[in-house]
Every structure is written in structure tokens, then in C-alpha cells.
Amino acid sequence: MTTTAKLDVQDNNPVAALQELMRRMLERGGVGGVLTPVHLGRGTPMPTLVTDPAELALADPLAPAFPMNGAKMLARLTKGHSGERIAAVMRPCEIRAFIELAKLNQGSLDNVLLISVDCLGAYDNTHYLRFKGADDAIQTTLGFLGKVGGGKDTARDGYDLAGACLVCEHPVAAAADVSVGLVGLDLTAALPVMAETAKGEALLAALELEDWQPREDRAEALARLVERRTQERDAMIERTAEATGTLAGLAEYLAGCVNCLNCRVACPVCYCRECVFATDVFDHKPWQYMGWARQKGMLKMPTDTVFYHLTRMAHMSTACVGCGQCSNACPNDVPVMELFRTVATRTQKGFDYEPGRSMDDPPPLSVFKEKEFEDVVSHMA
Amino acid sequence: MDAQATQADAGRRRDAQTAPSVAFEPTIVAFVCNWCTYTAADLAGTSRMIQKPNLRLVRMMCTGMVDPKYVIKALLSGADAVLISGCHPGDCHYINGNYKARRRVKLLKEILPQFGVDTRRVRLTWVGASEGNEFAATVNSLVEEIRELGPIETRGLKAL
Known part of the structure; x- marks a missing residue:
């Protein structure tokens, strides 16, 4: 049976909740570093290896930006020994690509925890910057997410999510150790954190989050999303x-x-x-x-x-x-x-x-x- | 050589290269393995078997080293077909190269038809070292089949 833990969302801010999750991983999860997108300037957030919890203030795995596939970066961090375990909080397509690289011995799953967050898609580089304008990066992400995961219209004035995201039928990564649910859920209340492997179970146990039995909204919303995306793809x-x-x-x-x-x-x-x-x-x-x-x-x-x-x-x-x-x-x-x-x-x-x-x-x-x-x-x- | 002769010579050369041939003669590039099919081709030759002259043989050490890109390159460069031929299953000199070749050909047969390339233009056969007659027969039937199929689209494409 998979364990599901409850990640409380404070102040209607799911980004801060994920930052809290990553902070716990660094502080008590036996994780030496977290690879996740961080807003480093006014541009797009870049994959960043964070070892100091204080540096998580601008970490934003939910930003609708996708400047590069982080799989290659994670491969660099796991090919050979660092002596420490790291966690990667990434998009499903990044985790799936990393699995492919690991199969070819260009990365290794030995010392890494793969944390997949339900993917709601992203804008391409040009359009993300247009979408964000001069606004605060985290507020931009919260505006994109809205109240219900996947419930907000992503189309803007003359543009929409990247073509790849609009036809992507993989909003979740099957190979992740831990999944964080967003789709179809109230993002202002709490997020389910689900252990998918034994490694993930051990991590969740160490994080000391409350066990939870969330309502079944996610599975149904995911199925609808996948069906829509599959049609678009075909x-x-x-x-x-x-x-x-x-x-x-x-x-x-x-x-x-x-x-x-x-x-x-x-x-x-x-x-x-x-x-x-x-x-x-x-x-x-x-x-x-x-x-x-x-x-x-x-x-x-x-x-x-x-x-x-x-x-x-x-x-x-x-x-x-x-x-x-x-x-x-x-x-x-x-x-x-x-x-x-x-x-x-x-x-x-x-x-x-x-x-x-x-x-x-x-x-x-x-x-x-x-x-x-x-x-x-x-x-x- | 005087200038006029050189110019005429160059003109002739250009004509020879651009004039379309009246009857279609297929050009087939064949990647054959050193240990089986190349030896069979050699045997067919020394046994004076009659073969169509449309094949351009490339000797590889093993069909397992025929990267799909060489097949693609040949087809894009105007080869009407590509033949890959090696040892029978179980006979590979390197134990399993021909099984790898079979997967690569499978891959090519998934990719190429999406762009209108007839899958008959990529052929995989097993011809053992002693099968000179088999090789000659394979060549002859392939040439006729491709002649019937007609020239590959890339021959007429100016920008690729």
C-alpha cells in the first residue's frame, strides 16, 4: 500500500508548500541537495542544486517555464559518486528522460530520489517571459496555477502553453519515488505527497508529515486531462x-x-x-x-x-x-x-x-x- | 591542352552528369558482412555466375555495425535501394551482430515509410559464405524488383 502524506498549504501558496517539502528533505530527509528550478534573476528559473535550506526562498518547481530539460543536469550529478544522496524535484518529462539516460549508464538511480510534481505544462521561453512581464516570479506562478490544479485556462493573448505540453499525455511520471498531486485538487488547502517506491516510503517517513487519505478528485481529473491531451496529440x-x-x-x-x-x-x-x-x-x-x-x-x-x-x-x-x-x-x-x-x-x-x-x-x-x-x-x- | 578543348571537355562532362537516362537502371548499395555474404559474393564472382551490375558492395566486418544513418544517407543520395546481408541467424562471426542488424532494419522500416519511402527499398537477407548461387539470385531478383518499383524520390529532389 502506498503511503500518502499531507502537505499543508499556507496563505494560499502551494509554491511555498513545496519549498517547505524541500526544506524538510534537506533538514531531516537525509538528502544532501535538491535539484529544482530556482528563480535566479528576472529570466526563466533554471535547474539549481540547493544544499542550504535558506536558498529555497525562490525555488519554484511549479513555474510554467521550461528553459531546459533537467535530465541531463541530473545525469551529471549522479554519474559517479558524490557521497551524498540528492533529490530531484522535476517535471515528469524530465524524470522520464533521466530514466532513459540511467538505462544507458549516463546517470544513476542509486543516490537519487525522484520527486515528480503533476505537470500542468509550461510556456516556451519567449512566451514565459511575456507571461511574467515585470511581475514577481512566484506571484506569476500562483496566478498561473489558480485555485484548482489544471482548472485554469492557459491560453493568453495570442499564445498558449508550449506545443509539446498541449499534446503531452504524461502529466505524471510512473518511475518517480514520490509524486506530488496537483491536478484536480484545491491548491489552497493541502497537497498529497505519495510514496511510489520503497525509497519514497522511507523518505516520507523521515519527513514527519501527517498521513492522509485525500479525496479521489485527482484520479478522475487526471484521466480527463490525459484523454484531452491524447486527442490533441493524435x-x-x-x-x-x-x-x-x-x-x-x-x-x-x-x-x-x-x-x-x-x-x-x-x-x-x-x-x-x-x-x-x-x-x-x-x-x-x-x-x-x-x-x-x-x-x-x-x-x-x-x-x-x-x-x-x-x-x-x-x-x-x-x-x-x-x-x-x-x-x-x-x-x-x-x-x-x-x-x-x-x-x-x-x-x-x-x-x-x-x-x-x-x-x-x-x-x-x-x-x-x-x-x-x-x-x-x-x-x- | 588548349582552352577550347578543355571547355568542350567540361561541357561533355556536364552533359553526361545531367542528362536523364532513357531507361531506368536501379542503383543499389549493399552493406555485406565480411564473413558470410561478402564471401558468397566472391564465390559467385569466381564461379562466373551471371549477376546484374547494379549493386555497389560495401564490405563491413558485420551487419551489426551498419548504423541506420548509412542506409539513410545512401537513400537520400539517390540509391534506389539498400541491401544489408549477413550471416544466417546463429552463424554470426561475432555471435549476435545479425540480430542487432535485424532490430535496426525493423527501426528503419518503421521510420522510412512515414516519409513515403517504400519499405522494399531496405532489404535484409541472410546469405552464407558457401551460397554463391543464392547471392547471385538475390541480386538479380532485387534489381528486377526495384526496376519495377521505379526510381527513388530523392533522385528528383533538388533540395534535400
């Missing part, structure tokens, strides 16, 4: 598949790509330590470019943009958690997230794989069976 996939049904369509779709590789850098599951596109494997000689140009009378520069995206699909689409940081990072607003989610849905289905669900699911291309996929083998002779 519609998005249909639109994208139609636009990219041919290679000409794909080339047109990616026409704005300048090969900056930002989407690769921003991608939390692009796992290669050295990307082949950062090496000289596809550096070509001037006479080769001339030769290719002559074949068709012209050659688009930079070359290999479609090739780059197709290669990325082959390398990471089975691990894509749909966080949308690729689109957030694109300087030319190429709808990269839509394309990758469309492809990922199919490749993940092909291998019956859900990234970030559990450490027990091996990445599809890291294993094989003797008898499988016989239909992809031809017998022509």
Missing part, C-alpha cells in the same frame, strides 16, 4: 504525418533548418557522448560538393539537413519523451517536436516500448531475441 500526429508524407514534404517541412544542431543539444535523450554530426564523418571536400551540385545543377547549402534529422530519429526516437525542448531551442521555429513525436509514436509502438516508464524496460536497440521480427527479413532467392 490530431497533431495526423497533421504532421500529412505534411511529411513524402520526402519532398519532409524537405519542405525542414526547409528552415540551418544545421545549428540546437535540437540535438537541447534533447535530453540524445545520448551519444560525441555526436557523429560534431565529427568529420560527414565533412566533405570542395570537389565533392561541386560533383553533387553538377548532378542536379544545384546543391542546397548546408547539405545533409534532412539526413541529420532522419539520423536523429533513428538514434533517439524510441527514447523520445516528448518534452519539446527541440522546438524550444530551434532558432527558426521548425516544428521539430511535432515531427519527432509523430515518428516516435510509431517506432515506440513498433518495439512496444514506453520510454521513461521503468528501469526494467531495456532500450529496444540494446537487446534482441533469437526469434523476432522475422517479417523484416527477405528471402529472395
Whole structure:
């Protein structure tokens, strides 16, 4: 049976309640540091490793901002030994991406507690700053949250949550040690803190929070949210598949790509330590470019943009958690997230794989069976 | 060489490169493993078996090292099909490389059709070292099948 503890909300401020949760973790949870978004200036909150409870005053895991996927940062903090346990209070897509990295030994779950907070989505970088304006950062977050988790309309004057968030059917992370509920709940009263693993149980016991049997509003609200997002996702996939049904369509779709590789850098599951596109494997000689140009009378520069995206699909689409940081990072607003989610849905289905669900699911291309996929083998002779 | 001759020479070269061929001849890039299919190809050759000349063989140490990106690169560069061929299951020189290749081909067959690439353009076969006749027959039937399928879309795409 999972333990649920009660996290009281004072002064209608759920952000302060989460700060209190993190303070308890540092003070009596046996946790040396907490990785969580902190408002460090007037810009977007950045993932920050906090060791001193006094520094939690501007910590804000609920801010509708998502400047980067923190999975890679957590991987840095857990690859090798720090001698201390840390906790990561992050979005579900960050936790799911971290699980994928941990499967590839680029991070470790040994000394980390994964705390997932129900995700209500976030604005992209430009729109978060517009949303916040000159207001106080925490007040901005409280304004975004409203009274009931997920109950407030997120659309603003000409913009809405990031495209990735609007089509995300994972507002919770199945692999977290502890979940904090928001969806469908009165955020001004108390929040449920749920232990999902033995590690999470131990943490909750140490935090000395009151045991609680909350009302069932969350499960129903979550199901509604997931259903709505899934519908949005399917519609998005249909639109994208139609636009990219041919290679000409794909080339047109990616026409704005300048090969900056930002989407690769921003991608939390692009796992290669050295990307082949950062090496000289596809550096070509001037006479080769001339030769290719002559074949068709012209050659688009930079070359290999479609090739780059197709290669990325082959390398990471089975691990894509749909966080949308690729689109957030694109300087030319190429709808990269839509394309990758469309492809990922199919490749993940092909291998019956859900990234970030559990450490027990091996990445599809890291294993094989003797008898499988016989239909992809031809017998022509 | 005088300037006029050089110019004429350059003109001829350009014509040769841009003129569309009347009948479609498929170009097929084949990644074959050193231990089985390459040896079979060698056997087919030394046994003087008749094979279509449309294949460009790339010898790999194992099909397990054919990264999907090389298949994608070949198709985008105008190869009408890619053949990956290695040892029969259980015969891999490196024990299990061909099983890994099978998963990668499975992956490619999920990705490529989304962009209108016919899955018949990516072929995986197992041809053992002693099967020279098998190799020649595979090549011949593949070439005919791709000839029927027609040229790949990338041949006509100017900007990719």
C-alpha cells in the first residue's frame, strides 16, 4: 500500500508548500541537495542544486517555464559518486528522460530520489517571459496555477502553453519515488505527497508529515486531462504525418533548418557522448560538393539537413519523451517536436516500448531475441 | 591542352552528369558482412555466375555495425535501394551482430515509410559464405524488383 502524506498549504501558496517539502528533505530527509528550478534573476528559473535550506526562498518547481530539460543536469550529478544522496524535484518529462539516460549508464538511480510534481505544462521561453512581464516570479506562478490544479485556462493573448505540453499525455511520471498531486485538487488547502517506491516510503517517513487519505478528485481529473491531451496529440500526429508524407514534404517541412544542431543539444535523450554530426564523418571536400551540385545543377547549402534529422530519429526516437525542448531551442521555429513525436509514436509502438516508464524496460536497440521480427527479413532467392 | 578543348571537355562532362537516362537502371548499395555474404559474393564472382551490375558492395566486418544513418544517407543520395546481408541467424562471426542488424532494419522500416519511402527499398537477407548461387539470385531478383518499383524520390529532389 502506498503511503500518502499531507502537505499543508499556507496563505494560499502551494509554491511555498513545496519549498517547505524541500526544506524538510534537506533538514531531516537525509538528502544532501535538491535539484529544482530556482528563480535566479528576472529570466526563466533554471535547474539549481540547493544544499542550504535558506536558498529555497525562490525555488519554484511549479513555474510554467521550461528553459531546459533537467535530465541531463541530473545525469551529471549522479554519474559517479558524490557521497551524498540528492533529490530531484522535476517535471515528469524530465524524470522520464533521466530514466532513459540511467538505462544507458549516463546517470544513476542509486543516490537519487525522484520527486515528480503533476505537470500542468509550461510556456516556451519567449512566451514565459511575456507571461511574467515585470511581475514577481512566484506571484506569476500562483496566478498561473489558480485555485484548482489544471482548472485554469492557459491560453493568453495570442499564445498558449508550449506545443509539446498541449499534446503531452504524461502529466505524471510512473518511475518517480514520490509524486506530488496537483491536478484536480484545491491548491489552497493541502497537497498529497505519495510514496511510489520503497525509497519514497522511507523518505516520507523521515519527513514527519501527517498521513492522509485525500479525496479521489485527482484520479478522475487526471484521466480527463490525459484523454484531452491524447486527442490533441493524435490530431497533431495526423497533421504532421500529412505534411511529411513524402520526402519532398519532409524537405519542405525542414526547409528552415540551418544545421545549428540546437535540437540535438537541447534533447535530453540524445545520448551519444560525441555526436557523429560534431565529427568529420560527414565533412566533405570542395570537389565533392561541386560533383553533387553538377548532378542536379544545384546543391542546397548546408547539405545533409534532412539526413541529420532522419539520423536523429533513428538514434533517439524510441527514447523520445516528448518534452519539446527541440522546438524550444530551434532558432527558426521548425516544428521539430511535432515531427519527432509523430515518428516516435510509431517506432515506440513498433518495439512496444514506453520510454521513461521503468528501469526494467531495456532500450529496444540494446537487446534482441533469437526469434523476432522475422517479417523484416527477405528471402529472395 | 588548349582552352577550347578543355571547355568542350567540361561541357561533355556536364552533359553526361545531367542528362536523364532513357531507361531506368536501379542503383543499389549493399552493406555485406565480411564473413558470410561478402564471401558468397566472391564465390559467385569466381564461379562466373551471371549477376546484374547494379549493386555497389560495401564490405563491413558485420551487419551489426551498419548504423541506420548509412542506409539513410545512401537513400537520400539517390540509391534506389539498400541491401544489408549477413550471416544466417546463429552463424554470426561475432555471435549476435545479425540480430542487432535485424532490430535496426525493423527501426528503419518503421521510420522510412512515414516519409513515403517504400519499405522494399531496405532489404535484409541472410546469405552464407558457401551460397554463391543464392547471392547471385538475390541480386538479380532485387534489381528486377526495384526496376519495377521505379526510381527513388530523392533522385528528383533538388533540395534535400
